[in-house]
Amino acid sequence: MLSLNEKEVDNIAAQLLKGMICFYQIDKKKIHQMPDDEDYFNYDLTEAEEDVLDEIDENPDNFAEFTKMEPAQEHQMMQDFIDRKVKERNLAEDLVNALSKPKASTGFKFLIDGSKYKAEWQEYRKGKYADWVKEQVDSFNYTED
Incomplete structure (x- = not known):
């Protein structure tokens, strides 16, 4: 295990x-x-x-x-961050708009990096990736059984 x-x-x-x-x-x-x-x-x-x-x-x-993560998982993670953390309506709308366009993560990163949420996003993303690693461990252990 x-x-x-x-x-x-x-x-x-x-x-x-x-x-x-x-x-x-x-x-x-x-x-x-x-x-x-x-x-x-x-x-x-x-x-x-x-x-x-x-x-x-x-x-x-x-x-x-x-x-x-797969692109769809990354996209969902960005959407969840907007829904849970971004309080400014204009920024939230801009971020959602960025996610609806080609190169969504590039547009999202550009907007987040220029906002007060940059550090919070980095911590959130890092935490979600740690959870993702743990999910992969669980999956590995499940297929071993």
């Missing part, structure tokens, strides 16, 4: 927020991260990263994979 301490959860969540993908090596209790290949098409893996991928191929049951 896989269990992570809060420090490991926070570390994985932080890496996912940076666009990385994480693999937790169960026997060594070690976190490996590398760029998510969906985001880095032309990225050349280092020798160490290639070795980790080879180990995963050889013994996939010894690794738990952690991925970032």
Whole structure:
């Protein structure tokens, strides 16, 4: 059964927020991260990263994979933040409007970064990503049984 301490959860969540993908090596209790290949098409893996991928191929049951949220989940997280935290009606309307356009997260980030909610958003998002990591642990444990 896989269990992570809060420090490991926070570390994985932080890496996912940076666009990385994480693999937790169960026997060594070690976190490996590398760029998510969906985001880095032309990225050349280092020798160490290639070795980790080879180990995963050889013994996939010894690794738990952690991925970032799907775009729909990210979108819902932004919408929930607006609904729960943003008190200024004009800003809330601008944020909702940004979410309805192409490149929604870019527009949302631009507006949030220019507001008093920037730090609160970063904390909220980090917390939601920690919850997301824990959900993935639960899912991993469920499929193990």
